[in-house]
Every structure is written in structure tokens, then in C-alpha cells.
Amino acid sequence: MRILLVVFASASGYFIADQVDNVYNTFGNHKIIKSNLSFLGLGSGFIIAILSIFFEKRARKTPLRIVIGGACGFIIGLIVANLLTYPLVLNILKDPYLELGTYLLINCLFGYMGLNIGMKKGDEFKSRHLSLLFDEAKNRDSGAKILDTSVIIDGRIADICETGFLEGNIILPRFVLGELQHIADSSDPLKRTRGKRGLDILQRIQKQVHCNVSITDHDFPNIREVDAKLIALAMALNAKVVTNDSNLNKIAELQGVSVLNINQLASAMRPAILPGEVMNIVVLREGKEQGQGIGYLDDGTMVVIDNARRHVGKNVDVSVTSVLQTSSGRMIFSKLKEELKAELSLASR
Numbered sequence: 006m007r008i009l010l011v012v013f014a015s016a017s018g019y020f021i022a023d024q025v026d027n028v029y030n031t032f033g034n035h036k037i038i039k040s041n042l043s044f045l046g047l048g049s050g051f052i053i054a055i056l057s058i059f060f061e062k063r064a065r066k067t068p069l070r071i072v073i074g075g076a077c078g079f080i081i082g083l084i085v086a087n088l089l090t091y092p093l094v095l096n097i098l099k100d101p102y103l104e105l106g107t108y109l110l111i112n113c114l115f116g117y118m119g120l121n122i123g124m125k126k127g128d129e130f131k132s133r134h135l136s137l138l139f140d141e142a143k144n145r146d147s148g149a150k151i152l153d154t155s156v157i158i159d160g161r162i163a164d165i166c167e168t169g170f171l172e173g174n175i176i177l178p179r180f181v182l183g184e185l186q187h188i189a190d191s192s193d194p195l196k197r198t199r200g201k202r203g204l205d206i207l208q209r210i211q212k213q214v215h216c217n218v219s220i221t222d223h224d225f226p227n228i229r230e231v232d233a234k235l236i237a238l239a240m241a242l243n244a245k246v247v248t249n250d251s252n253l254n255k256i257a258e259l260q261g262v263s264v265l266n267i268n269q270l271a272s273a274m275r276p277a278i279l280p281g282e283v284m285n286i287v288v289l290r291e292g293k294e295q296g297q298g299i300g301y302l303d304d305g306t307m308v309v310i311d312n313a314r315r316h317v318g319k320n321v322d323v324s325v326t327s328v329l330q331t332s333s334g335r336m337i338f339s340k341l342k343e344e345l346k347a348e349l350s351l352a353s354r
Contacts, residue, residue: 071124078123079116086115149174149244150265153235154184156248158203161267163210171247171265172215177207178238179222184231236262272334275304282325283342284308288316308337312344 090111152175156162165171185207189200211218223241225234232253239246245263248254257264278284288298291314298313300323310316310323323339340348 074126075120075124078119078121078126080119081123082115082117082119083112085119086112089115149176149242150247151176151178151235151239151242151244152181153246153248153250153253154181154188154203154231155250155253156267157181157185157206158188158199159249159267160202160206161249161271162247163206163213165267165270166210166213166216169215173217175210175216175218176238176242176244177218177220178224178235179220180224180231180234182220232256236260239263271304275306275335278325278328278337280325280327283322284325284339285320285322286310287320288313288318290317302337306335306337308339311338311340313341316341 090108150171150173152162162171166175185200185203187200188196189204191197191200207218210216221238223238225237228234228237232250235246235253236257238244239257239262240260245265246253246257247265247267248257249267251266251268254264254266284302286300286302286308288300288310290299291297292299292309296312296314298310298316298321300308300310300313302308308323310321313321313323322342324342324345325337325339326345327338329336329338
């Protein structure tokens with residue numbers, strides 16, 4: 006299509022220039038201009054086509070408010086230029102070449118000034134209702150997701166994005182970025198480390214081809230809490246909130262906002278373990294009850310082992326007796342395989 010545009014524009018320029026030869030007869034017998042006018046039109050058409058392609062590529066990457074601001078500024082600049090040029094050309098200038106040159110110069114100057122000022126003012130334009138309208142139309146069918154501070158610092162969201170399970174538009178509010186920056190600048194070493202980790206995670210997410218990360222300036226000055234702002238933004242954009250904060254999860258669902266909880270996803274991805282299964286596990290420490298030992302599965306699930314205190318630091322075979330599922334995760338209760346066999350054999354006698 007772009008090649009066709011270049012060819013069509015060049016041919017049109019050549020044809021138009023060839024047809025306006027008669028116009029130059031009014032300026033006198035300029036043989037050089039008449040002989041080269043068609044080729045001048047050809048070159049002009051080619052340049053206009055190239056510039057059109059260039060501006061089309063730039064416009065795709067430019068925010069809508071800047072495009073609108075630039076277009077309005079350009080139109081206003083041309084209107085002002087023509088209001089100034091018309092009386093000047095009509096009443097003062099008599100030479101045709103001077104008229105044409107003055108007309109082009111003033112239009113180019115005011116058009117450029119209007120375009121430049123309009124783009125800058127368009128970038129500063131932050132009408133919340135208008136920009137929310139644009140973003141809602143953009144995100145309604147794209148399954149947009151808003152990240153909160155906790156899920157960014159957690160870090161698992163980057164791994165999920167890398168696998169391709171989370172794709173589409175990912176929205177990062179400016180107020181969440183500010184909270185991350187505040188944590189990264191904290192005097193507390195632990196908070197500072199967490200904040201810097203969150204910023205590193207954001208860089209990883211931005212590099213993923215599956216995810217289109219965009220930073221939004223939408224804010225709600227009347228709302229102080231970040232969680233409440235997240236919910237209000239999700240409702241305005243018809244987006245989902247990605248979090249691992251159980252309290253935010255509950256409040257958002259009460260207000261009808263869809264939530265993607267990373268902890269719930271992790272729980273759903275854990276392998277199912279049923280009573281009677283046998284597993285090999287390392288006893289890492291003592292339990293709270295007398296004789297208990299504690300071990301962990303690869304996914305972090307705690308395994309409580311009866312009478313395993315003497316085996317701390319060793320690998321043992323255990324048999325699952327029960328599984329307890331809680332809001333914070335699950336716990337597995339088990340017994341040493343040898344002891345369970347002995348109990349079953351005694352019970353069968």
C-alpha cells in the first residue's frame with residue numbers, strides 16, 4: 006500500500022504540474038520553469054508521499070490527546086496565517102512571485118507554530134473524564150489488567166507474563182509507580198530492597214512481547230487510599246485488578262470489580278495430594294507439638310510429620326493422613342511410613 010501511495014502521489018504531482026503550465030504563461034515566458042515544472046511536480050509528489058508515510062508511523066505511536074492537540078493547533082495556525090496574509094497580498098504586494106512566497110512562508114510558519122504548541126498543550130491536557138472515555142473504549146474488549154503495588158513487589162507476575170499466560174493490555178497507574186518509588190527511597194533497608202525489586206520487576210514485564218504495558222495518569226484526588234483508587238480506576242476502565250492482597254480482593258469483589266489473585270492461582274496450580282499418598286521429604290525442624298517434625302514441599306506447602314523429631318535433617322518416607330485447606334494456603338499432616346505400616350498391621354490382628 007505504501008509503495009502504491011508513493012507511485013500515485015508522484016504520478017499525480019507530475020500530471021498536475023504538467024497541467025498548470027498555462028498558469029505560468031501569466032508570469033511571462035519562462036522556458037526553464039515550463040520545461041522543468043513537470044519534473045518538479047514529480048519530485049514534490051514523491052516527497053509528500055514519503056512525508057505522509059513518516060507522519061503516519063509517528064501518529065501510531067503518539068497518544069491520542071497529542072494527535073488531537075496537534076491537529077487543532079495546526080488548523081488554528083493556518084486560519085491565523087490566512088487572515089494575516091490575505092489583506093497583505095491583496096493590498097500591498099503586487100509581484101506574483103512575492104505574493105506566492107509570502108503566502109507559503111507565513112502559512113508554513115504559523116502552521117508549524119500551531120502544530121508544535123498544540124502538541125505540547127495536548128500532552129498537558131489531563132481532562133479526566135475525556136481521557137477515561139478514550140481509555141475505556143480502548144480497553145473494553147482487550148481484557149485490560151491493572152497491577153497493584155503488592156503484586157509487583159511479589160515478583161511472580163513477571164514469571165507469569167514470561168510464560169504467556171497473562172497477555173493483553175497491562176495498565177500501571179502513576180500513583181502505584183509513586184508508591185513504589187516512595188518504598189524504594191525509604192530509610193528502612195528492607196522496604197528499600199522491596200521497592201527496588203518492584204522496579205526491576207516492572208522492567209522485566211515491559212520487555213515481554215505478550216504484554217502491552219501502559220502507564221496511565223488517571224488519578225482520583227478525592228480518594229486518599231491507593232487501594233480505593235485502584236478499584237475506582239478499574240470500574241472506570243472496565244478492567245481487572247491483579248493483586249495478591251486478600252483484603253483488596255474482597256473489597257473489589259464487593260464492588261463488582263473482577264480480580265485476578267496470584268495467591269489463588271498458585272493454590273490452584275498446586276498438585277492434588279490425597280490421604281494415603283506416600284512422599285519422600287526432608288525434616289527441616291521440630292514442630293510445636295511433642296515429637297513432631299516439619300518439612301516443606303517444593304511449592305512451599307508445610308508438611309507436619311508425627312514422631313519425626315528424631316529425624317531432623319534427614320530424608321524420610323511419609324504417608325499422608327489428612328490435608329487442611331485454609332485461606333492462607335494448605336497444610337499436610339502425615340506419619341512416618343514405617344510407623345503407619347506397623348499401626349495398620351497391629352489393627353488388622
